[in-house]
Amino acid sequence: MMNMTMQMMEMHMKDMPMQGKDMMLMQECIEACSACEQACTMCADSMMGEGMAMGRSMCATMADMAGTMMRAMLRPNLMHMESMMAMHTATMTMANFCAEECMKHAGMSEDARMCAEACRQCAMACQKMMDAMTGMMPTS
């Protein structure tokens, strides 16, 4: 079913200031954000007890942020580099901190270990998008 999103995006490619390679990076980033939202939603729900309160809050917030980032990339008319850069920066920053926090609980919770991995992948995908966008932005 993921392929349907991919197909829909390809139809919009010709209108976008992106080349094939960058569209693939964006598709990867969409999937990484989606996986991160899902893992964080499960992980937030699984974390119990006082010692996990911060991790739980971070995962719940990360799920919201990853979903927001995913939806932004899916909108064909949102061709506003500065807004996208601001969101990618926030998503990457939070994903790295969330991965770090989840890793503290990875020994006790397999959910937390896998969630940390999903956050790391999300942070990396955002970083790649930012690198690609930097190449597209006019130098001043």
Next chain:
Amino acid sequence: MMNMTMQMMEMHMKDMPMQGKDMMLMQECIEACSACEQACTMCADSMMGEGMAMGRSMCATMADMAGTMMRAMLRPNLMHMESMMAMHTATMTMANFCAEECMKHAGMSEDARMCAEACRQCAMACQKMMDAMTGMMPTS
């Protein structure tokens, strides 16, 4: 990456009042909701002009509803049949109407045609979940 969600869910299976077959239905429903949220987000952004105003609103709302439904299914501790039934009913009802509305624009917009398909798949997946849950609920 979707497989990670699947793996995380399987770890929780033993705590859930569901059998393997039902877990597979839920996993399918999670993926159908995710695909529906993505297609509707793109489609809402692509629909222009007065004649598409209603379709656009329905897609934007369907994206929110599908995301809410997906997240509900991902929470291992949300074992409350009546709440789930209420959400599945709303998601299925809306997805059917949204598919119908998008089909009106399918001739002009490939986005709308594919979005209608994603909505239909989401409605069917919700229906299957409801059938399975009805079998699990105590008869009174």
Next chain:
Amino acid sequence: MMNMTMQMMEMHMKDMPMQGKDMMLMQECIEACSACEQACTMCADSMMGEGMAMGRSMCATMADMAGTMMRAMLRPNLMHMESMMAMHTATMTMANFCAEECMKHAGMSEDARMCAEACRQCAMACQKMMDAMTGMMPTS
């Protein structure tokens, strides 16, 4: 600032199949959903320990649902009664169950007691909207 939403809605009134009294009910329902999303987000984050796992999941899901319902009512072009009825039914049902669950913890947690109250108000506001919409729907 809430007044700005009210002002914006009033500009759309003339295009809507609603009368002044019904617009007021909708505005009240928007505010009740917003307050419910906020209370449930806080309450979900505050609930700790195994005994509160179900309540936490219900509050997190209720926050998503209330936000989705609020946004649906804010879209001036979403004039589709059946979809709205389906969402109001789900929101009301979940809000009532969430209020019930939170009340179990009201003795120990002031958050839970206030969250239960916000859920009850949300359920009542949805009920009123449904009553008003029933009056507007054609009898068959």
Next chain:
Amino acid sequence: MMNMTMQMMEMHMKDMPMQGKDMMLMQECIEACSACEQACTMCADSMMGEGMAMGRSMCATMADMAGTMMRAMLRPNLMHMESMMAMHTATMTMANFCAEECMKHAGMSEDARMCAEACRQCAMACQKMMDAMTGMMPTS
């Protein structure tokens, strides 16, 4: 009803590394984000035609971001300054661009004019939060 959120937050004040003045700034920022999400949801739905495609996408994305930011501030256990700073930076940046874009349509659309105002208030409230947090962060 907003007062309920305020009351709930005050109960958590004693556990938070914030003083009364900063709690008031946070409460103002929560309300500004909530008003911004509502205005942007309405505005995105009202914008029609090709010339408004970018504004519509920005408003839809801003609604998601403002909602995500609001929920982050409501979680009492999310005491992680760096994550909050990253989110406030993104929200402020986007709100300023969204206000600018909406102002281009303010002559034709009262919705857009009021939405621009809600975005500006949201940007200012985020800026104040960032200034307050900078004062709380340890200098290195």
